[in-house]
Amino acid sequence: MISFTQGSDKMAANYEKKFEKDYQKLTEKYDKKNEDYKLLKYEYQLLEKKYNKANNDFESKAKKKYQPLINAKDKIITEKDKIIEEQSKEIARLKALLNNDGTNSSIPTSQTPINKQKVVPNTRVKTGKKIGGQLGHKKHKLEKFSENEVNDNVEHTLEVCPCCGGELEEIGEICKDELTYLFVPIKRRHHFKKYKCSKCNKESHELIPTRLKEENQYGSEIQSVALSLANEGNVPMNKIRRLIKGFSNGEIDMSEGYISKLQKRASDKLKQFKKDLYKKVLQLKLLYWDDTVIMINTKRSCLRFYGNDNIAYYTVHLKKDEEGINEDQVLTTLADDVKVMHDHNKINYKYSYQNLECNAHLIRDLEKCKNNTGHEWCSKFKELVQKTIHDSKEYISQDQMMFPENYIKDFDEQYESIILEAIEENKTKPKTHYDNEEKALITRILEYKGNYFLWLYDFTLPTSNNLSERSLRGVKSKMKVAGQFQNISYAQYYADIKTYIETCYRNNINPTEALIRLMEDNPYTVDEIFGKTGDVTS
Numbered sequence: 001m002i003s004f005t006q007g008s009d010k011m012a013a014n015y016e017k018k019f020e021k022d023y024q025k026l027t028e029k030y031d032k033k034n035e036d037y038k039l040l041k042y043e044y045q046l047l048e049k050k051y052n053k054a055n056n057d058f059e060s061k062a063k064k065k066y067q068p069l070i071n072a073k074d075k076i077i078t079e080k081d082k083i084i085e086e087q088s089k090e091i092a093r094l095k096a097l098l099n100n101d102g103t104n105s106s107i108p109t110s111q112t113p114i115n116k117q118k119v120v121p122n123t124r125v126k127t128g129k130k131i132g133g134q135l136g137h138k139k140h141k142l143e144k145f146s147e148n149e150v151n152d153n154v155e156h157t158l159e160v161c162p163c164c165g166g167e168l169e170e171i172g173e174i175c176k177d178e179l180t181y182l183f184v185p186i187k188r189r190h191h192f193k194k195y196k197c198s199k200c201n202k203e204s205h206e207l208i209p210t211r212l213k214e215e216n217q218y219g220s221e222i223q224s225v226a227l228s229l230a231n232e233g234n235v236p237m238n239k240i241r242r243l244i245k246g247f248s249n250g251e252i253d254m255s256e257g258y259i260s261k262l263q264k265r266a267s268d269k270l271k272q273f274k275k276d277l278y279k280k281v282l283q284l285k286l287l288y289w290d291d292t293v294i295m296i297n298t299k300r301s302c303l304r305f306y307g308n309d310n311i312a313y314y315t316v317h318l319k320k321d322e323e324g325i326n327e328d329q330v331l332t333t334l335a336d337d338v339k340v341m342h343d344h345n346k347i348n349y350k351y352s353y354q355n356l357e358c359n360a361h362l363i364r365d366l367e368k369c370k371n372n373t374g375h376e377w378c379s380k381f382k383e384l385v386q387k388t389i390h391d392s393k394e395y396i397s398q399d400q401m402m403f404p405e406n407y408i409k410d411f412d413e414q415y416e417s418i419i420l421e422a423i424e425e426n427k428t429k430p431k432t433h434y435d436n437e438e439k440a441l442i443t444r445i446l447e448y449k450g451n452y453f454l455w456l457y458d459f460t461l462p463t464s465n466n467l468s469e470r471s472l473r474g475v476k477s478k479m480k481v482a483g484q485f486q487n488i489s490y491a492q493y494y495a496d497i498k499t500y501i502e503t504c505y506r507n508n509i510n511p512t513e514a515l516i517r518l519m520e521d522n523p524y525t526v527d528e529i530f531g532k533t534g535d536v537t538s
Contacts, residue, residue, distance in 0.1 A: 008143045019506055022389075050228075057170055070101045074456065080420035084119055084142070089432070089433035090433070091434050092372070092432065093372075093433045093434070099371050100368070101116065111372075124321055124449075125498070127527070133384070142177070142179060144175075144177055145177045150177075161265045170301045170348060174295075176483075182247075183247040183248055184220070185249075185251035185252055186299065188219065190204045192206050192208060193205060193206070209508040209520070209521060210521060211520060211521060214463060218252070218258075220516050220517075220519035220520045221516055221520045222252060223262055223515070224512050224515035224516045224518075224519055225244060225247075225512070226240050226244065226254060226259050226262055227262055227263075227266055227397065227497060227515050227519075228501075228512055228515060229243065229244075230259065230262075230263065231263075231440070231494060231501060232474075232501060232511060234474060234475075234481050234482070235481070235506045236476040236481055236482055237256040237259050237260060238256055240254070240256075240259050241253070241254050241255070241256055241259065247275060248327050260447065260490075260504075262489060263493040263494070263497065264489070264493055264498070265519075266493070266500075266515070266518055266519065267492065267493040267496040267497060269518055269519075269521065269523060270496045270497070270499070270500050270518070270523065273499075273500055273523055273524075273525065273526065274313075274496060274499060276525065276526035276527070277311065277313055277499065277503065277526050278313065278330075279526075280311060280526060280530070281306050281307065281311060281313050281330060281479065282334065282418075284307075284308055284311070284338065285338055285339065286308060286338070286339050286340075286341070286461070286462075287306060287307070287308065287330075287332070287334065287335070287338060287339070287340045287341070288305075288306070288307060288308055288340075288341045288342075288462075288465055288467045288468045288471075289305060289306045289307075289331070289340065289341075289342055289468060290304075290305055290342065290343060290465060290468030290469060290471075290472060291303065291304040291305070291320060291472075292472045292476070293320060294316070294475055294479060294484075294485065294491065295479060295483065295484035295485070296318060296484060296485045296486075296487065296488055296491050297484065297485070297486065297487055298484065300320070301316070301318050301319065301320070301485075301488070301491065302316065302318075302320035302321075302324060303315075303316050303318060303320060303323075303472065303475050303491070304316070304317070304324065305468050305472050306328070306330050306400065306469045307467075307468075307471065308467070309467065309506060310503070310506050310507055310530070311503055312471055312498070312499060312503050312506060313330075313499055313503075313504070314495035314496075314498050314499045314502075315328050315495060316488065316492050316494070318488055322347055325347060331347075331348065331351055331353075332351060334351065334352075334353045335353070336352045336353060336354075337353075337354075338353040338354070338428060339353065339354045339355075339356055339461065340353050340354070340355055340356065341356040341358065341462050341464075341467075341468070342356070342357070342358065342465060343357075343358045343361050343465050343468075344358070344444065344448070345355055346362065351502045355448075355451045356451060356452075356454060356455075356461060357448050357451040357452040357464065357465075358464045358465035358466075359385055359452060359463045359464050360463070360465065361384055361387065361464075361465070362385065362445070363382055363386065364537060365441055366378045366379075366381055366382040366385075366441070367382060368437050369434065369437070369441055369536065370382070372433070372434035372437070372438075373425075373429070373432050373434050373435075373438055375422070375425045375426070375429060376421070376425070377418050377419075377421045377422035377425055378422075380418045380421070381418045381422070381445070384411070384414055384418065388411060388453075388456070389463050391403075391407075392455070392456075392459055392463070395459065396459050400459070401458065401459050401460065401476035402457050402458055402459060403456050403457075403511060408457075411456065419442065419445065419446060421496065422438075422442050423442060426438055426442065471502070473496070475494075475498075500523065500524075501512065501514055501515065503529065504524055504529065507527065507529050507530070508522060509529065
């Protein structure tokens with residue numbers, strides 16, 4: 001018989017063996033799974049390595065194959081970016097051109113586009129008075145004629161009462177005067193008496209003027225009208241013919257060819273006048289000059305002005321260049337002590353006279369720079385110049401001829417401060433299409449400070465060249481009407497006649513009267529003109 005203890009040990013041994021057997025099986029199973037995992041891991045690593053190698057090979061082949069296309073595409077994109085940038089600048093530039101007017105360029109007010117408001121510069125000092133007629137202001141009107149002035153009477157009568165048709169009795173009159181004119185053709189005949197000498201039997205008569213060489217010709221008065229319309233009114237030839245024919249009720253019908261020949265005839269009579277006036281120009285101590293583009297036979301040419309408030313001397317050239325200036329022999333002949341006002345023409349600095357720069361042009365350039373860049377220094381410098389010009393007028397009204405020393409010192413400090421700000425803005429602010437122009441403007445203000453602001457030390461000097469611009473404005477109207485001159489000769493005729501009538505006008509001589517005398521071979525002489533007004537060489 002087996003005991004309980006012996007049975008328990010045997011059972012425990014059997015469980016232990018079974019446990020060891022089961023553990024062994026699990027261990028073998030785990031090891032097998034672990035090997036599978038390791039195998040999978042190694043397989044993944046090998047596949048990953050193979051994939052990376054294949055991928056690198058593909059990328060290398062693709063890069064080799066497609067890189068030229070990629071580079072070409074990148075180049076196209078770069079070029080297009082550059083084009084877009086250039087076009088953006090061009091759009092900004094064109095927008096700026098659309099914004100150009102009389103405040104930021106030399107464009108006259110008359111050329112303001114229809115859709116833009118005209119900008120009319122006004123330098124008058126505000127008085128605080130209301131706009132319009134002032135209380136107590138004397139009315140300006142035509143005064144009633146004196147009895148001896150009346151040379152025509154018109155009677156206005158009534159036959160019957162306008163209210164009831166009854167008979168009327170005259171009890172007085174109301175007089176109303178009227179000033180007018182009649183263009184009455186005069187058919188004048190000149191009689192030159194012939195004589196025979198009792199001593200030598202030779203026949204003679206008073207010398208017949210050249211203007212009466214034909215059997216019948218137009219008189220000097222009507223010739224002067226045609227010349228005035230052509231050179232003062234800038235009326236085209238065909239319109240001159242129509243106007244004169246209309247004024248004369250069809251009696252005077254000039255041909256366009258005759259009107260054209262009048263220009264040459266008048267010019268020929270002015271050769272000596274221009275020579276004498278040229279000598280006066282060289283005597284001026286302060287000379288204004290400017291030039292403008294005109295069209296001659298479809299080509300851009302040049303009309304040039306030299307003068308002052310009393311002298312208007314015009315020349316014309318096929319090109320706007322230094323050769324024309326040398327031909328004029330004005331700037332090249334002036335004395336060292338002469339001061340010349342101009343619009344920053346660098347050619348002037350080749351000669352020995354003193355140069356004055358136009359502040360009006362500077363102000364317009366500053367306004368243009370402001371519109372194109374948005375930089376604040378432009379407005380500040382413009383305000384400084386305008387305020388200084390305004391202040392000079394106040395000092396002149398107090399009989400002072402220059403600014404005091406402390407005022408000029410303060411001006412210099414503001415000038416330097418604004419210019420430093422200008423340089424900083426140009427360097428640090430984003431670049432624009434107007435960047436180079438702004439640099440040039442800053443440099444010009446620095447280099448020509450003395451030429452721009454010499455008037456601070458002498459109020460008798462001008463601040464602008466507006467006199468020259470006004471003197472050339474008429475030919476712009478002519479270009480609008482006629483388009484161009486037929487050739488250089490006709491442009492020269494215009495310059496000669498304009499010299500004569502404009503100089504006469506500036507010395508209070510009626511241009512029509514001056515032209516009548518010209519066509520009668522008796523033009524005003526330079527000595528005669530300036531003998532009336534005194535010395536104009538200052």
